[in-house]
Amino acid sequence: MVRGIAYLFISRDIGVVAHIADRIAVMYRGAIVEEGPVEAVLAPPYHPYTQALLSAVPLLGQRGRVGVRLRLLGDVSTPAPARGCRFAHRCPARLGPVCEEEAPPMxxxxxxxxxxxxxxxxxxxxxxxxxxxAG
Ligand code: SF4
Known part of the structure; x- marks a missing residue:
């Protein structure tokens, strides 16, 4: 029976979220960087931050991490660019000035x-x- 109820579950553990959610919104510094049904977010294409989150989940890692652990640049204290992509200061896939100067559209x-x-x-x-x- 459809009851018309929705729950918002917030966690840093994307593996836990994947077990209980129908849809996932991946946020970085207050902005949604990827959003979609669970099965789509857990399959390529990934936002680089989603890929980093997935590569760090031990439970998923037992079945196969997203390749080699994707390490972020800098640390949490590294300031984000004043404009552009909020993830540019930590993104290992950063393209260059376009990422630091222009906010990427969804x-x-x-x-x-x-x-x-x-x-x-x-x-x-x-x-x-x-x-x-395969892991
Ligand atoms: S820094 Fe550039 S490559 Fe990395 S997530 Fe942002 S827009 Fe994409």
């Missing part, structure tokens, strides 16, 4: 799935699948 990755990144969607799609990469 772009469709698939129906109902969107990613905010300047990298071409085809490039983001080349990341290994979080759940299918």
């Amino acid at each position: 772009r469709p990755a698939a129906p109902g799935h969107a990613i905010a990144c300047h990298r071409p969607m085809e490039e983001l799609a080349r990341a290994p699948h979080a759940l299918l990469a």
Whole structure:
């Protein structure tokens, strides 16, 4: 029976979120950087921050992490650029000035799935699948 109820569950552990949610919104410094159904967010293309989160989840790692652990640049105290992508100061996939000067728009990755990144969607799609990469 459909009851019309929605729950908002907030966690830093994307593995836990994936177990209980229908949709995931990945946020970095208060902005949504990727949003979509769980099965879409757990499959390429990924936002680089989503990929880093997935590569750090031990539970998913048992079945296959997203390739090698994706390490972020700097640390949490590294200041974000005044404008541009909020993740640019930590993004290992940073393209250069465009990332530091222009905020990336949310772009469709698939129906109902969107990613905010300047990298071409085809490039983001080349990341290994979080759940299918055999561990
Ligand atoms: S827009 Fe640039 S800095 Fe931001 S996530 Fe994409 S590649 Fe990384």
